[in-house]
Amino acid sequence: MRPTLAALAILFSSISGVMADNAPRDAVTALAPTGTLRVAINFGNTVLAQKDPATGEPRGISGDLARELAKRLGVPIAFTVFDAAGKVTDAVKKGELDIVFLAIDPVRGADIDFTGPYVVIEGPARIGARTRILAHAVVTGGAVLGDDNVVHHGAVLGDVPQDVGFGGEESFLRVGNGNVFRENSTIHRGTKPGSETVIGDRNYFMQNSHVAHNCRIGSEAVVAGGALLSGYVQLGDRGFVSGNCVIHQFVRVGRLALLRGLSRTSRDVPPFCIMDGTHTVRAINLVGLRRAGLAPETIRNLRDAFKILFLRRRNLRHALAEVEAAPMCPEVQEMVEFIRSSKRGVCFGAWGTGAEDD
Secondary structure, eight states: OOOOSSSSGGGTTTTTTGGGGGGOOOHHHHHTTTTTTEEEEEOTTTOOEETTTTTOOOSHHHHHHHHHHEEEEEEEEEEEESSSSSHHHHHTTTTTBBOOOOOOOGGGGTTTOOHHHHHHEEEEEOTTTTTTOTTOOESSEEEESSSSOOTTOOOOEEEESSSOOOOOOOOEEOOOOOEEETOEEEEEEOOTTTTTTEOOOEEEOOOTOOEEEEEEEEEEEOOOEEEEEEEOOOOOTTTTEEEEEEEEEEEEEOTTEEOTOOOESSSSSTTTTTEEEEEEEEEEEEHHHHHTTOHHHHHHHHHHHHHHHHSSSSHHHHEEEEEEEOOOOOHHHHHHHHHOOSSOOEEEEEETTOOOOO
C-alpha cells in the first residue's frame, strides 16, 4: 500500500472537527496503523520546521500540524528527524512513516499520495483510498468520498444547498468510487436535516456541471459541461445529460436515457430514450444500448414499444395497454413501469413524424 498522505491540506480530511474521544476507527487505522503517528520532520526545510534550541523538539508548521492530528486521533506521536527531503522519501519507501511534509514532485509521487496545493477540506469529511484532490478544489459539509475518485481544479463537493429554505442543519453528500469531477463542477449536499445527495460509481461530471441538493445519480452516468440538475433529480445508470441541458427539480431520468445538448425538461425521461427540445422524446438510444451490450432482439423490442408509446398521437394509457397486452422483455417492462410510476408525467412523443429520429 502506498504511504499515507503528504500534502498539508489532507491531514484532517478524515477527522476535521472530531476530537480524540470519537475519532473514526478507520481514520485511526489509515493514518496511524501501528497505533503511533510516525511523523517525518525535515530540519533541512526551515520554513516548515525548526529545532527548539532549548528542548531540541520540533517546532513550526510541521510539528504543530502533526501534534494536532495525533491529538484528534487520540494516539501518541513519534517524530523522526531528517536533514534532507531525499532521506524522508527513502524512509517512506521502507514503510517507516505515516505522515510527511514534502513538496509535490513527480518522482516522489510514485511512492507518496499528494493532494494539490490550496486544496480546502473542511470536516467532518471523509476521503477514500487513492482519491486525488487537485489544486483549488473544495470538499466540505459532511462529504464522504469513496475510493479512486478524482476531484479536479476548482471543483466544489458538499457545499450548502442553494435553497432559500435551508436552515443550516446537518446534511450530507455521499460519493461512491471511481468518479471524476472536472473543473468547477459543483455537487451540493442535502437540504433537509439528515438528508443526503448520493453519487454512485464511475460517473463523469464535466466542467461547470451542477448537481443540486438531494439528487441521486446512479453509476456510469455522464453529466456534460454546463448541465444543471435541480434538487431531487434522479439520473439512472449510464444516463447521459449533454452540454447545457437543464432538468427541473424532482424529475427522473431513466437508465440509458440521453438528453441532447441544450434540451430542457420538467417531465420524467423514460429509460432507453433520446430526448431533445422541451421534454420531447425522439427515439431509442441505439448507440447507448449497443455500447451497453443489449441484445439486438431486446433493442428491436424497445423500438417497437417506443413507436406505440410515443410516435402515435393517442392517449398514453391506451398505448400502455397495447404494449402490455403482448409479451414484454425485461427492458420493455422497465420502461412501462417507469411511465406508470411517474408523478410528474413523462416526456411527449414526436407525434406525426412517422419514424424514429436516430
